[in-house]
Amino acid sequence: MKISVFGCGYLGAVHAACMTRLGHDVLGVDVIEDQVAALSRGEAPFFEPGLPELLVEGLDTGRLAFTSDAGLAADATVHFICVGTPQKPGENAADLRYVRSAINTLLPMLKPGDVVVGKSTVPVGTAESLRELIHGAQPEAELIWNPEFLREGFAVHDTLHPDRLVYGLAPTDAGRRAAARLDEVYATALGQGTPKVEADLATAQLVKVAANSFLATKISFINAMAELCEATGADVTLLADAIGHDARIGRKFLNAGVGFGGGCLPKDIRAFMARAGELGVDQALSFLSEVDAINMRRRVRMVDLAREVCGGSIVGRQIAVLGAAFKPDSDDVRDSPALSVAAQMQLQGARVTVTDPQAIDNARKKWPELSFAPTAAEAVQGAEAVLLLTEWPEYVVLDPVELRQNVTAPRIIDGRNCLDPVAWRAAGWTYRALGRP
Numbered sequence: 001m002k003i004s005v006f007g008c009g010y011l012g013a014v015h016a017a018c019m020t021r022l023g024h025d026v027l028g029v030d031v032i033e034d035q036v037a038a039l040s041r042g043e044a045p046f047f048e049p050g051l052p053e054l055l056v057e058g059l060d061t062g063r064l065a066f067t068s069d070a071g072l073a074a075d076a077t078v079h080f081i082c083v084g085t086p087q088k089p090g091e092n093a094a095d096l097r098y099v100r101s102a103i104n105t106l107l108p109m110l111k112p113g114d115v116v117v118g119k120s121t122v123p124v125g126t127a128e129s130l131r132e133l134i135h136g137a138q139p140e141a142e143l144i145w146n147p148e149f150l151r152e153g154f155a156v157h158d159t160l161h162p163d164r165l166v167y168g169l170a171p172t173d174a175g176r177r178a179a180a181r182l183d184e185v186y187a188t189a190l191g192q193g194t195p196k197v198e199a200d201l202a203t204a205q206l207v208k209v210a211a212n213s214f215l216a217t218k219i220s221f222i223n224a225m226a227e228l229c230e231a232t233g234a235d236v237t238l239l240a241d242a243i244g245h246d247a248r249i250g251r252k253f254l255n256a257g258v259g260f261g262g263g264c265l266p267k268d269i270r271a272f273m274a275r276a277g278e279l280g281v282d283q284a285l286s287f288l289s290e291v292d293a294i295n296m297r298r299r300v301r302m303v304d305l306a307r308e309v310c311g312g313s314i315v316g317r318q319i320a321v322l323g324a325a326f327k328p329d330s331d332d333v334r335d336s337p338a339l340s341v342a343a344q345m346q347l348q349g350a351r352v353t354v355t356d357p358q359a360i361d362n363a364r365k366k367w368p369e370l371s372f373a374p375t376a377a378e379a380v381q382g383a384e385a386v387l388l389l390t391e392w393p394e395y396v397v398l399d400p401v402e403l404r405q406n407v408t409a410p411r412i413i414d415g416r417n418c419l420d421p422v423a424w425r426a427a428g429w430t431y432r433a434l435g436r437p
């Protein structure tokens, strides 16, 4: 099947490469020339395990190409919209300018029978208005809303082996025909028994933000419990293990620490609240502002803990931060808790050196005032406190005895509850963590 993918960022580049792997002819379209050039050389413009290999494989088949000339997408019959929907500056709402621009580019080239597939995360109601635009330009084209649930770091796996497929469609013959076309695109996953939920457009759009809101709530719930643990001397990691054994609760997404960040969870819960306000049901989501507040308090608490272990002030203190990415296996620093804590300590007078296996370039672009070191061993040179803020596997297995040689004062704050306190204390470190004695 001939497919076009509008937007070749984290979502679109992975989607284009994966659709090629599934046997389709794919053209990725993006307005950023450098990104198109990199992808056309088989280079991923961001760190995503498995993506470079998949790009090279796809380009070698001759069935995958990238372009900034959107007109070349006219040949395709299924068009995926994968552009970003960031938070509007100074507002909670989502910025839909890239979605509108992609649709406006696509409208003049739509043919009868074409299917437009929306994957971007949008405020509920967006798809309905896009469908009207599409029908205005080509009455015999149809829109399906098909949200994406991939996680950065596992994006290739999640795209090739999704845990569910959601189709939002109009209850018409044209809607059903479009769904049948999408079934052909996803034939491999469907053949492997991937569950499919067919719904109306509104439900499909809501599924995505509801899922991210639930995940954010789960993380903030355990971080709220961490606050209780701090006040009582209890251990949030044991608490999470114990409640997680209840299959109704589950242990996943109950890792307490410095909280959630990234390009999705924070902005999605805010855009969801903004949309609920427009719909007159803001009370239904007022709990999400508490979820947001709990999350942000963890960052403040990390800085306070650093101050505490440094004897009351971080001014002029040398502090090492392990991790800049918002989570391991990513070079994404968008709304990264790690980088935000590092920057806050620097602003409050500390001398902060940050290291990260993949995200240093992105972090430096955002916070050039910080110092950066290529390895943990170099970052902790002369440190009076070390903060572990992104649980990269290489940081989790750091040897406390060895690392102690490089620091001025052996104080570690485990912002992800991923170190063994017994081993660190035995090696002479002052060990502190969030929600753990």
Ligand code: UGA
Pocket (backbone or CB within 6 Å): 121, 148, 149, 150, 151, 152, 153, 212, 215, 219, 252, 253, 254, 255, 256, 257, 258, 259, 260, 261, 262, 263, 264, 265, 326, 327
């Ligand atoms: C998230 C969702 O998990 C995906 O399903 C969704 O498709 C994606 O957003 C999206 O909307 O595009 P992602 O942003 O890649 O994926 O990251 P997550 O793995 O969800 O982690 C988000 C944040 O929560 C990270 O900062 C992570 O460190 C934090 N986290 C996660 C915790 O603090 N504790 C946990 O137990 C789990």
